[in-house]
Structures are given as structure tokens and as C-alpha cells.
Amino acid sequence: MIEAESLTKNYGSVTAVNRVSLSVAEGELFGLLGPNGSGKTTMIRMLTGQVRPTAGTARVMGLDAAEDPIGVRRLVGIIPEQETPPSFLTAEEYLHFVAGIRNLDRVRERCDRWFDLLEFRDKKDVLCKDLSRGTRQKLIFSQAFLHEPRLAIIDEPLINLDPIVQRTVKDFLQEYVRDGGTVFLSTHILEIAEEICDRIGVIHNGRLLYAGFVEDLVRSGHSLEPFFLDLVRGDTGA
Numbered sequence: 448m449i450e451a452e453s454l455t456k457n458y459g460s461v462t463a464v465n466r467v468s469l470s471v472a473e474g475e476l477f478g479l480l481g482p483n484g485s486g487k488t489t490m491i492r493m494l495t496g497q498v499r500p501t502a503g504t505a506r507v508m509g510l511d512a513a514e515d516p517i518g519v520r521r522l523v524g525i526i527p528e529q530e531t532p533p534s535f536l537t538a539e540e541y542l543h544f545v546a547g548i549r550n551l552d553r554v555r556e557r558c559d560r561w562f563d564l565l566e567f568r569d570k571k572d573v574l575c576k577d578l579s580r581g582t583r584q585k586l587i588f589s590q591a592f593l594h595e596p597r598l599a600i601i602d603e604p605l606i607n608l609d610p611i612v613q614r615t616v617k618d619f620l621q622e623y624v625r626d627g628g629t630v631f632l633s634t635h636i637l638e639i640a641e642e643i644c645d646r647i648g649v650i651h652n653g654r655l656l657y658a659g660f661v662e663d664l665v666r667s668g669h670s671l672e673p674f675f676l677d678l679v680r681g682d683t684g685a
């Protein structure tokens with residue numbers, strides 16, 4: 448579903464992502480982990496065609512993300528970093544707006560599913576500007592999955608969500624991949640990655656230091672936090 452080859456992004460003299468190659472197979476829940484400023488969001492922006500790579504390629508669901516960004520965004524469910532829905536629309540209007548752009552049928556049924564699953568039906572007529580941060584995040588999460596995409600590329604999907612909603616979202620994501628969906632998520636919350644991801648990648652200073660199965664780590668006696676800290680602190684950039 449995702450094939451990145453030597454993906455690189457320079458912002459002036461800063462190399463945000465440095466020759467990252469990775470692939471994500473159908474039905475996989477892949478988590479990209481890394482400290483602040485390590486390149487996670489830039490990776491996600493290149494995979495979703497929001498930023499053109501300086502070098503390298505990203506193929507997403509068979510499309511070149513730099514050559515056909517609109518095609519990629521049509522297919523993929525996306526949560527951009529710290530996205531805010533339009534202030535002047537209500538929660539329901541926003542979901543209808545997204546459904547309209549995506550030419551979806553059964554719009555009310557689709558919206559109702561998300562109002563119920565994430566428990567914010569009582570907020571559907573509230574203007575987005577007046578929603579709490581957590582409710583805005585529920586809305587952003589809902590729009591990403593409204594068209595039932597086969598692939599979701601989601602930046603910090605659990606940010607601002609309370610533990611109850613986090614549980615629902617984690618269960619949803621695991622069920623989604625069990626049903627054949629594929630998820631590429633970024634997070635700095637290691638417990639989330641350890642709990643729900645099949646495979647993780649660790650990025651630091653734009654370089655992919657590690658990619659492997661969580662199960663293999665656990666089987667070899669590692670727990671994710673010390674493994675991650677050793678890896679990142681031990682990275683000399685050599």
C-alpha cells in the first residue's frame with residue numbers, strides 16, 4: 448500500500464527527512480515514532496502529496512504521491528497535523544461538506560455512525576469554533592474515515608482525546624486492519640504504538656533508525672520505551 452524509496456525533504460539547510468525507504472503492506476498497522484522535530488509530519492506530508500520530496504519517491508496505493516497528489520488524497524483517509532475544521536461550520540455541516548467533496552452516498556448514515564461511535568452527537572449543531580479541542584479531534588478523525596478508505600495516513604490521531612475515546616479509537620483502528628484496512632500513523636506516545644501497532648519505524652533527525660515488528664521486540668525481551676530511548680540516545684548520526 449505504501450512504498451517509500453530514499454524519500455528526502457530539505458527545507459533550506461535543514462534535512463527534515465533523509466533517504467527514508469520503507470514499505471507498508473495491506474492489512475498492517477504501522478506506527479512511525481520519533482522525538483519532536485524528527486521528521487514524522489514531513490514524512491506524512493510527502494506520503495499524502497502535501498509536500499513534494501526533494502528526492503526519492505513515494506508510491507501510495509499504486510500512485511506516485513508527488514505526481515498525483517489529488518489522486519492519493521481522493522483514495523486515502525488523512526489526518527493532517529493539528530488540523531482544525533472550518534470555524535464557521537457546525538460539526539455536522541463539516542462532515543456533510545467532506546461527504547460532498549467525496550461524492551458520498553448515505554451521508555446521514557455515515558455521519559451518524561461517527562457521532563455515535565465517538566459519542567459527540569450532542570455537539571453536531573455546534574459551530575466548530577466553539578467545540579473543545581477533543582471534540583474537534585473527534586470530528587477530524589471522523590472525516591478521515593467517512594469514505595471508508597482502504598488506507599489511512601494519520602498524524603497523531605489520539606492527540607487531545609480522553610482515555611475513553613482513546614480506547615474506542617484504538618479498538619476501531621485494530622478492527623479496521625483486521626477487516627483488511629491499512630494504517631500508517633505517527634505518534635510520540637510509545638504505549639499506543641506498543642499496544643496497537645503491528646510494526647513500527649523509529650525516525651530521528653530525518654533518518655529511519657529502525658523498522659520491525661512489535662511482536663519481535665517483545666519476544667526478544669524488549670519493551671518499547673527503553674528500546675526507543677537507547678536507539679535515539681545512541682544515534683550519533685554516523
Ligand SMILES: Nc1ncnc2c1ncn2[C@@H]1O[C@H](COP(=O)(O)OP(=O)(O)OP(=O)(O)O)[C@@H](O)[C@H]1O
Nearest residue numbers: 458461462463481482483484485486487488489490
Ligand atoms: N515548512 C517547514 N519549513 C522549514 N522547516 C521545516 C518545515 N516543516 C518542518 N521543518 C523542519 O523539519 C524538521 C522535521 O519536522 P517535522 O514537523 O517533520 O517533525 P515531527 O517529527 O513531526 O515533529 P513533532 O513531533 O514535534 O511534531 C524540523 O527540524 C522542522 O523544524
